[in-house]
Amino acid sequence: MNKEDARAPIIFLMGPTASGKTALACELASHHPIELISVDSALVYRGMDIGTAKPDAQMLERFPHRLVNIRDPQEIYSAADFRADALREIERIIGRGRIPLLVGGTGLYFRALDRGLSALPEADAEVRADLAREAVQAGKESLHARLAALDPVTAMRLNVNDIQRVQRALEVIALSGRPLSEMQGAPKTRLPYKILKLALLPTDRAPLHARIANRVDAMLEAGLVAELGQLRERPSWSPDLPSMRAVGYRQGWPYLEGSCSLDDFRIKAIHATRQLAKRQITWLRSELDALTFDPDAASAADKVEFAVDRFLDLQN
């Protein structure tokens, strides 16, 4: 092994929803010394199986995925949690002499892992509640104006309507006493590994849209409504939980309450999934150092296989 490149190899497999990531990852794991780590903000939740298109129990048994089913739906999981968990799992897998394959569609998680996060205070429920109250009482303009006084750089960057980020910026100041922009300016630590980035990027959106529609129908057939009902019955259930706002779940609550038809639910779920895929694709297009593959090309799997083989050969 080359001395100046002794960093351990890891692989990223990124792609929008319904692009065939899971099947491809399992295929790779079946004949390479690869172990899987999920990079997905929804798969972390227990009890959310059908609507998240989580690999089924047999599949997970045969090809274990780290970071799947590690939270209850009332818990909040963050990009920082993910980064810490992923780093730990990567180390363990490397320690076993194997290669971590990070597979998923959450762009922020991949970026947080790869480029690092600034040393910021973590979310604080009390501060958030205060800021939410302030937003309702004083208004978003007032919130943004307050940020402009405390952190003009960040305020200029954020739209007044982007309440979520304006609140976060104010939260950071409240907890640390320092402006967000200042803390974000400090250097971050990047990943100390040799990364092969693979991206499944559809060139034509039509087949992706067709797969999405089929998948939503399959979910409904597989009992998505029953799954929603079970989640809805939990005493801690709230439509405002991050988990319950996920695609395929959020659109279901009106149906369960009888305020929209099943077909309405279905159509809204399909649209929301397409919009999710579109945002995921935008993340992928900014991954300039990734090898991209069209999942709808017949040769995609072979090409990925070839890229992985070559990458792994280079390590020996």
Place this chain on the structure above:
RNA sequence: GGCCUGGUGGCAGAGUGGUCAUGUAGCGGCCUGCAAAGCCGCGUACGCCGGUUCGAUUCCGACCCAGGCCU
């Protein structure tokens, strides 16, 4: 065949004699502890042909189409 009502962007749906409806879908983008979240941006649409007018999606006429009523 006659009468009535209506034909507006992919869809829904306002409106006006002379920059702009709007919503939704779609497309492009942003993204540092909620991210499957949140946010920003993008559309000479006014059934067809004439006429009136400086100017018509808007007024007039014919025609076509749809729905309703009548014979």
